[in-house]
Amino acid sequence: MATRLGLQKWFPDAFKKFGVYTVFDLMIKYIKEGRIKLDKTRHPQLSTYHDPCNYGRKSEMMFGHGYYEEGRWIMDQCTDNWVDAYPNRANQFCCGAGGGAWLTPYNEERVYYGRKKIEQIKATGAKLIVVPCHSCYDQFKKSLRVEYDMQDLEVKYLWAVVADSIVL
């Protein structure tokens, strides 16, 4: 988001010189064009999906389009066994590590922040949480699942789910 915002603000001519893709656009392009083939049986466990603030709500507010459905469409191509957490999309809860919070010393507050998200995930009964964001990934994997006694919860990047579903 910082890159897109920065291009719009300071280098608007760049959009005339080269094209841009988000990770969602590119994965969807490969899947729709048949350039990658995916096996839906690789992730049989019940999964859920996390909307990162930057790709969802904040993209909607800042760029006029929130990437809500793209990630869900990609999930649909990789597994038949996933459910949404509630609330989701624009009303989801932040993982607690956004905005650089992962890099501040306020660990206790960051974990406290994440309780709302963890409650959401627990309520789905999911064994796998899929995230398309590095900060959310670290917060879930290295912090929240330990702090909230959910060590069995698997955490994966959305592109890792896609990569691990590829049939060569």
Next chain:
Amino acid sequence: MEALDLTNRSRRKLELKPEWANICFACGTCASGCPVTGVDGWDPRKAIRAAVLGLEDELIDARWPWICTMCGRCQYACPQGVEFVSLIRHVRSHRDREKVPGTLHKGVEAALKTGNNFSIPKDDFIFVMEDVAEEFAEEEGFSDFKMPLDKKGANILCTVHGKLPFGATDDMKFWWKIFYAAKEDWTIPSENWEGVNWGLFTGDDEAMKTMVGRIVENMEKLEAKNLLFPE
């Protein structure tokens, strides 16, 4: 505490734009939807009142604007369209750089100096990328995988999240696998490859602009057709 003279507010350190705070109804929708309402006695509504009513230094010096993740849930729900995220980022920008908490500003300084948030030297970066690529090529099905560093005229140019070559190299392989399977023509620059822009978090526009400008330079230098926005 002295009474505030609201008709003559000379001390306006935050240079508030109306859409950042002055149009707030104080309804509290923001505070009721925020997971860190009450931490250190702050909440979004209180922060906005502080900004409007002259308690700027109290807000700038508080930990709370850094515990807030700028997630925008308050702003999304606000009936008045208060731009809370911009306000908090603006508040953060008024912190002395030495007092920015944690490693955020150190990362910004490192990025400006070395091209990446973790100060990985160019030679080390090339070594790591080549090394992990060799390891990846040993996996079944990827024997002819080559690391396309600084490839001119590629269809896709990728940046790299600094934490990956720094300490999570296996996590780079997911995208490599996708590119390989899709037969994509892609590249990674060997300099200024950092995709993560911590200036966004610290309210440092100059640093943010420099980092984005380097991506543009790489796009031009390597004549890449498309940029994959950093994850």
